[in-house]
Amino acid sequence: MKNSTYLSIGLLMLVVVWMLSGAMAKVNDPVATEEITSKPVMQVQVLDIKAEMIDREIVVQGELIPNRTIEVRAQTASKVAELPFAKGQRVVAENVIVELDAEDRHAQLKQAEAAVDRFKLEVAGARKLEQRGLQSEKQLKSALASLAAAEADLKRARLELDYIRIKAPFSGILEQRYVELGSHLEKGDKVALILDESVLKAVGLVSQQAAGKLAMGQLIKVRLLDGQEAEGHITYISQLGDSETHSFRVEAEIDNQHGRINAGVSAELRIVIGKEQAHFISPAVLxxxxxxxxxxxxxxxxxxxxFYPIEFVRTEADGIWVSGLPESVRIISQGQGFVNAGETVIPVPAS
Known part of the structure; x- marks a missing residue:
């Protein structure tokens, strides 16, 4: 019985030694070690890109407004007799946009002209009598005063006739008309709104950090929501920042002789402040x-x-321009989230 027990213990020890020797052999085997510790090499899609020289820009949101607008007002009182132009029509400077009833103004003009003629004769006669010593200097001065008053009345009568023909002060669009035929106007009443859309002003607000980079005459590129584009140059930079936002107003003139751009629309303003090399990429590769x-x-x-840290230069509808990369570089376009800098990968050209 004792001999069989010793035999069982001996066999168990032999089995343990055999198992340990196999494990140690496997650890010492270089092929096995490599299989345990090696990591599969990742495949990534890559894209070769090169830097391009582009405009360095400050981008702000703004609007387009007419270069000039004016509310035309009546300068005399009367009833509206004629409306030669409809709302929305183009008018030329000095076009009559509203004509008022003359009433008795023509008669007043003739009366004033006659009075001037009469007092001119009186002054001429007074001078002759004064030269002969038959009339005093005081009587001549009285005649001259009467003539001056008559001439003032004549001027006023002519102005009254001129005021009934209300004219456009400059060429533009009759945007609003506040009167109708038969309307009675008093002096100072609004008649029409005229806007000059041949030149538009692009207006925006820039941050105080960007304001120092602006200069008169800098190029501004304008992009509208409907895709239209235009260009102009800075004509005004505010020297006083807004007390609440600390932003500065900037204006640029946009030629619109053909009237293809409407005033009062929102616009993206891109102010060109210099040139810079940058790469165009999809945001998906970041x-x-x-x-x-x-x-x-x-x-x-x-x-x-x-890994290259980058800076955003400007955005486009289909991608972004960035700086901070070598002039020519092969970037990872797919799979960048699964590898770290310093690792080896298998690059596959992007389709």
Whole structure:
């Protein structure tokens, strides 16, 4: 019985030694070790891009307003007799846009003209009598005063006739008409709104950080919501910032002789402040490093990955322009989220 027990213990020890020797052999085997510790090489899609020289821009949201607008007002009182132009029509400077009833103004003009003629004769006669010593200087001065008053009345009568023909002060669009036929106007009443849309002003507000980079005459590119584009140059930069937003007003003139752009619309204003080399990429290729910095991952000829922090230069509808990359670089366009800088990958050209 004792001998069989010793035999069982001996066999168990032999089995344990055999198992341990197999495990140690497997650890010492270099092929097995490589299988345990090696990581599969990742395949990533790559894209070769090159830098281009582009405009460095400050982008702000703004609007387009007419270069000039004016509310035309009546300068005399009367009833509206004629309306030669309809609302929305184009008018030329000095076109009559509203004509008032003359009433008795023509008679008043003739009366004033006659009075001037009469007092001119009186002054001439007074001078002759004064030269002969038959009339005093005081009587001549009285005649001259009467003539001056008559001439003032004549001027006023002519102005009254001129005021009944209300004219456009400049060429533009009759945007609003506040009167109708038969309307009675008093002096100072609004008649019409005329806007000059041949030149538009692009108006926007820039931050105080960007205001120092602006200069008179700088190019402004305007993009409307409907896709229309136009260009102009800065004509005004405010020297006083807004007390609440600390932003500065900037204006640029946009030629609109053909009237293809409407006033009063929202617009994106791109103010060109210089030139810069940048790469055009899709936002989908952006990545973050361990510290949360935005950048792009690249691959060199040996398949080694690298991370480049980037700065945004400007945005487009189909991508973004960034700086901070080498002039020519192979970037990871797909799979960048699964590899880290310093790792080796298998680059596959993007389809």
């Amino acid at each position: 990545a973050l490093n361990d510290s949360g910095t935005v950048g792009i991952k690249s691959v060199d000829q040996a398949g080694l990955t690298a």
